Amino acid sequence: MPDPLRVTVWSEFRHEKKNPKVAAIYPDGIHGAIAAGLAEHGIAARTATLDETECGLSAAVLAETDVLTWWGHLAHKEVPDEVAERVVQRVWDGMGLVVLHSGHHSKPFRRLMGTSCDLSWREGDDHERVWVVNPGHPIAADLPDYFELGSEEMYGEFFDVPQPDELVLVSWFSGGEVFRSGMCYSRGAGRVFYFRPGHETFPTYLDANVRRVIANGVRWAAPTGGARRFRNRAVPPEELRG
Amino acid sequence: MPDPLRVTVWSEFRHEKKNPKVAAIYPDGIHGAIAAGLAEHGIAARTATLDETECGLSAAVLAETDVLTWWGHLAHKEVPDEVAERVVQRVWDGMGLVVLHSGHHSKPFRRLMGTSCDLSWREGDDHERVWVVNPGHPIAADLPDYFELGSEEMYGEFFDVPQPDELVLVSWFSGGEVFRSGMCYSRGAGRVFYFRPGHETFPTYLDANVRRVIANGVRWAAPTGGARRFRNRAVPPEELRG
Amino acid sequence: MPDPLRVTVWSEFRHEKKNPKVAAIYPDGIHGAIAAGLAEHGIAARTATLDETECGLSAAVLAETDVLTWWGHLAHKEVPDEVAERVVQRVWDGMGLVVLHSGHHSKPFRRLMGTSCDLSWREGDDHERVWVVNPGHPIAADLPDYFELGSEEMYGEFFDVPQPDELVLVSWFSGGEVFRSGMCYSRGAGRVFYFRPGHETFPTYLDANVRRVIANGVRWAAPTGGARRFRNRAVPPEELRG
Amino acid sequence: MPDPLRVTVWSEFRHEKKNPKVAAIYPDGIHGAIAAGLAEHGIAARTATLDETECGLSAAVLAETDVLTWWGHLAHKEVPDEVAERVVQRVWDGMGLVVLHSGHHSKPFRRLMGTSCDLSWREGDDHERVWVVNPGHPIAADLPDYFELGSEEMYGEFFDVPQPDELVLVSWFSGGEVFRSGMCYSRGAGRVFYFRPGHETFPTYLDANVRRVIANGVRWAAPTGGARRFRNRAVPPEELRG
Numbered sequence: 001m002p003d004p005l006r007v008t009v010w011s012e013f014r015h016e017k018k019n020p021k022v023a024a025i026y027p028d029g030i031h032g033a034i035a036a037g038l039a040e041h042g043i044a045a046r047t048a049t050l051d052e053t054e055c056g057l058s059a060a061v062l063a064e065t066d067v068l069t070w071w072g073h074l075a076h077k078e079v080p081d082e083v084a085e086r087v088v089q090r091v092w093d094g095m096g097l098v099v100l101h102s103g104h105h106s107k108p109f110r111r112l113m114g115t116s117c118d119l120s121w122r123e124g125d126d127h128e129r130v131w132v133v134n135p136g137h138p139i140a141a142d143l144p145d146y147f148e149l150g151s152e153e154m155y156g157e158f159f160d161v162p163q164p165d166e167l168v169l170v171s172w173f174s175g176g177e178v179f180r181s182g183m184c185y186s187r188g189a190g191r192v193f194y195f196r197p198g199h200e201t202f203p204t205y206l207d208a209n210v211r212r213v214i215a216n217g218v219r220w221a222a223p224t225g226g227a228r229r230f231r232n233r234a235v236p237p238e239e240l241r242g
Numbered sequence: 243m244p245d246p247l248r249v250t251v252w253s254e255f256r257h258e259k260k261n262p263k264v265a266a267i268y269p270d271g272i273h274g275a276i277a278a279g280l281a282e283h284g285i286a287a288r289t290a291t292l293d294e295t296e297c298g299l300s301a302a303v304l305a306e307t308d309v310l311t312w313w314g315h316l317a318h319k320e321v322p323d324e325v326a327e328r329v330v331q332r333v334w335d336g337m338g339l340v341v342l343h344s345g346h347h348s349k350p351f352r353r354l355m356g357t358s359c360d361l362s363w364r365e366g367d368d369h370e371r372v373w374v375v376n377p378g379h380p381i382a383a384d385l386p387d388y389f390e391l392g393s394e395e396m397y398g399e400f401f402d403v404p405q406p407d408e409l410v411l412v413s414w415f416s417g418g419e420v421f422r423s424g425m426c427y428s429r430g431a432g433r434v435f436y437f438r439p440g441h442e443t444f445p446t447y448l449d450a451n452v453r454r455v456i457a458n459g460v461r462w463a464a465p466t467g468g469a470r471r472f473r474n475r476a477v478p479p480e481e482l483r484g
Numbered sequence: 485m486p487d488p489l490r491v492t493v494w495s496e497f498r499h500e501k502k503n504p505k506v507a508a509i510y511p512d513g514i515h516g517a518i519a520a521g522l523a524e525h526g527i528a529a530r531t532a533t534l535d536e537t538e539c540g541l542s543a544a545v546l547a548e549t550d551v552l553t554w555w556g557h558l559a560h561k562e563v564p565d566e567v568a569e570r571v572v573q574r575v576w577d578g579m580g581l582v583v584l585h586s587g588h589h590s591k592p593f594r595r596l597m598g599t600s601c602d603l604s605w606r607e608g609d610d611h612e613r614v615w616v617v618n619p620g621h622p623i624a625a626d627l628p629d630y631f632e633l634g635s636e637e638m639y640g641e642f643f644d645v646p647q648p649d650e651l652v653l654v655s656w657f658s659g660g661e662v663f664r665s666g667m668c669y670s671r672g673a674g675r676v677f678y679f680r681p682g683h684e685t686f687p688t689y690l691d692a693n694v695r696r697v698i699a700n701g702v703r704w705a706a707p708t709g710g711a712r713r714f715r716n717r718a719v720p721p722e723e724l725r726g
Numbered sequence: 727m728p729d730p731l732r733v734t735v736w737s738e739f740r741h742e743k744k745n746p747k748v749a750a751i752y753p754d755g756i757h758g759a760i761a762a763g764l765a766e767h768g769i770a771a772r773t774a775t776l777d778e779t780e781c782g783l784s785a786a787v788l789a790e791t792d793v794l795t796w797w798g799h800l801a802h803k804e805v806p807d808e809v810a811e812r813v814v815q816r817v818w819d820g821m822g823l824v825v826l827h828s829g830h831h832s833k834p835f836r837r838l839m840g841t842s843c844d845l846s847w848r849e850g851d852d853h854e855r856v857w858v859v860n861p862g863h864p865i866a867a868d869l870p871d872y873f874e875l876g877s878e879e880m881y882g883e884f885f886d887v888p889q890p891d892e893l894v895l896v897s898w899f900s901g902g903e904v905f906r907s908g909m910c911y912s913r914g915a916g917r918v919f920y921f922r923p924g925h926e927t928f929p930t931y932l933d934a935n936v937r938r939v940i941a942n943g944v945r946w947a948a949p950t951g952g953a954r955r956f957r958n959r960a961v962p963p964e965e966l967r968g
Binding site: 356417478 | 818837838839840841842846847848880882886888889891901903911912913914959960961962
């Protein structure tokens with residue numbers, strides 16, 4: 001039985017059109033690779049990209065989305081404010097959001113964090129080890145103690161985000177840096193998971209462990225049907241039950 | 243399809259034998275009522291009680307238990323240290339533990355918290371409102387903004403436990419107190435949920451909302467299959483992948 | 485020796501001009517009462533109000549402010565976006581921010597939280613008990629187990645803010661509600677404390693315990709001289725020390 | 727003016743007697759070097775060691791100690807249970823505890839954490855970089871973005887401790903591991919800081935940054951005079967203020 005989760009995988013889909021190296025790694029786009037990874041874990045997903053109408057994220061699409069994954073890099077500013085705000089509002093209303101790699105600087109993520117989301121980085125030949133620091137967390141399900149990515153862009157601390165509700169993964173880089181790579185937040189009735197790996201010039205989204213983390217993260221971020229959040233309302237005095 | 247979770251509902255089963263008032267409310271024991279509540283949510287559970295051999299918690303039983311729920315009150319000291327330690331070790335290895343009401347002073351809970359777990363209390367005619375403060379949390383699934391218990395024993399702050407990883411529920415008492423009533427912790431590879439209501443002289447475990455919280459808590463605490471925890475091990479230098 | 489902290493107490497200063505009842509309680513303005521309370525604890529403060537040039541919060545004033553306290557209610561929208569953004573940036577750079585009562589809906593607080601900051605409320609004759617749930621926290625210093633406010637506006641959960649790094653105070657209201665009343669956050673290099681009490685029609689800021697909490701909160705939020713945060717910077721590979 | 731904090735620096739003081747290499751690095755003992763580091767930061771400290779009567783930690787000494795620092799390695803089991811329990815009780819009552827390096831396996835720390843406190847390790851020629859991940863935290867005061875230790879024993883994840891209230895430092899090791907190296911907890915009315923570096927065969931406690939972190943940690947862990955914690959007490963119904 002397929003997972004009933006309704007997932008939308010969003011990506012800029014620009015690097016793949018401009019840079020033959022990226023296109024060779026991701027012939028179906030980064031979004032295509034992410035969706036294929038979710039399919040391996042029994043999660044069907046639609047995709048949406050920046051150059052579609054309303055970035056492919058109309059109110060109708062978001063209303064039918066339980067969890068949105070977000071990959072962006074070059075064109076954060078081209079996402080209209082109203083689309084970003086629509087995503088934020090849906091998170092507050094319960095939609096899950098999984099933010100990947102350079103999505104740290106996307107409008108919805110920065111808006112939801114309340115910080116600059118700045119970090120340090122280096123493009124080069126670093127390799128990365130991703131360590132599990134919360135083995136009982138559902139996002140760590142079926143992971144080894146750590147997994148390794150042969151080549152990745154380095155992201156280093158200080159990563160200017162709020163302290164997470166739960167820290168699940170920490171990365172080590174061969175050049176001497178560490179990074180909090182898997183972090184869980186709640187915002188309103190929704191849940192947000194940030195996951196670091198995924199530079200466009202490396203086949204990161206083909207990696208089995210990376211795909212597993214994203215699938216686990218999507219399931220963790222799914223709406224829980226929790227108590228519905230009310231908007232700033234006046235409450236009349238009420239008779240207490242005896 | 244029944245939930246494949248293997249749940250054991252543990253209770254002292256003493257009040258019910260001594261106090262006709264308690265027996266009238268819980269003819270099948272408090273454990274029986276808790277197990278019946280789980281059954282309403284599709285979770286089958288075995289029960290175990292203090293006066294069984296090894297408190298009904300042999301190594302074999304615990305090895306086959308994914309989540310243990312714990313209700314105790316009068317006889318915390320009669321639980322042998324080795325049984326308490328066995329429970330603690332299983333939590334560290336990934337078993338979920340749902341601690342109910344006066345279980346706050348049980349050996350396993352105190353051992354896992356590292357604090358006195360003291361609180362203030364009052365038996366009387368308080369009533370209680372349980373408020374959701376984390377509506378996106380799975381333990382809040384399908385709850386109203388708050389639910390009310392007409393009569394309950396009061397538990398008040400300061401509740402001497404560590405700050406939880408996630409605070410889900412806060413109680414209001416008519417006598418003027420508040421209490422952090424639903425709290426989530428991780429310990430080793432296991433997860434612990436504390437839930438306040440459940441004095442033996444009130445039909446609390448027959449309440450639909452209370453039953454829902456316990457079922458949600460059991461599902462939340464279930465083992466995730468996360469990265470296996472290693473015990474203090476020496477690590478040889480290793481060749482890094484290039 | 486006076487505390488060397490440079491504190492600015494900000495307030496709308498509108499109710500006091502319009503409503504004789506408020507003016508009678510706060511003849512020197514709400515800001516005046518807050519500043520007087522800080523003075524009792526050895527903390528000198530300047531004040532600033534909405535109708536001053538740049539809301540009294542020029543870049544020069546903020547640059548000389550270690551901790552800013554904020555009270556606003558009617559006129560959140562009249563604070564220009566650039567002033568709000570300036571406050572946010574100063575928090576990211578290390579300035580402390582203590583947000584009081586209806587400041588929950590102020591632009592800087594909402595921006596720093598990343599949520600709606602909505603809540604439920606009731607004006608009436610509630611009274612409030614404020615309970616300490618983290619007695620070892622510096623903001624709880626010299627407080628009793630709880631303190632009581634005879635009349636206050638009710639604020640109730642769900643309060644739509646992120647889970648705090650540390651929860652210090654929880655309020656009980658006679659009408660049946662609870663509220664997380666004292667919460668600590670870090671944002672960038674700065675620290676934010678939200679404290680609930682303070683409706684303009686009650687003499688809340690004359691209360692000794694309230695004044696103590698605000699003084700403790702100001703000291704807690706003071707800049708620590710921590711590692712300076714860097715903005716998104718490229719890092720060259722570096723020789724590791726041998 | 728000297729800091730009025732009353733600090734006790736505790737150490738096993740065994741390696742220094744047995745191993746000439748350790749004695750050469752720490753001619754006044756590890757405790758002597760730690761106390762000397764605190765003195766550089768204006769904090770006077772007494773010392774106490776394992777082979778003194780009652781481990782130098784009589785009830786009288788503990789009653790006069792605001793913050794205790796702990797270094798142990800070989801002889802955790804030689805600390806009598808009653809001494810360990812006395813330390814735990816004093817933490818619950820408000821004493822600060824700074825646990826260093828191999829103190830992760832000490833009786834008081836394990837008891838306060840409620841977990842195994844296991845980790846992985848490697849003695850060799852690793853070097854370590856300690857990164858600040860919470861620059862606004864008082865324990866990060868006056869630290870650079872990271873500091874480096876040329877040679878240290880490796881400690882690696884998964885470190886089996888509860889998720890901290892605040893994570894301040896994360897270490898990078900040349901052999902490929904990461905470690906949460908600076909973590910803050912509250913337990914009862916007391917505060918606990920764990921800080922990783924300090925293998926006995928390296929001059930770690932002579933390092934200026936390490937000394938600064940320990941001094942900052944001692945100040946952070948100092949008793950706050952917060953609301954006194956009450957032990958499990960019955961509360962009579964009380965008249966609410968009108």
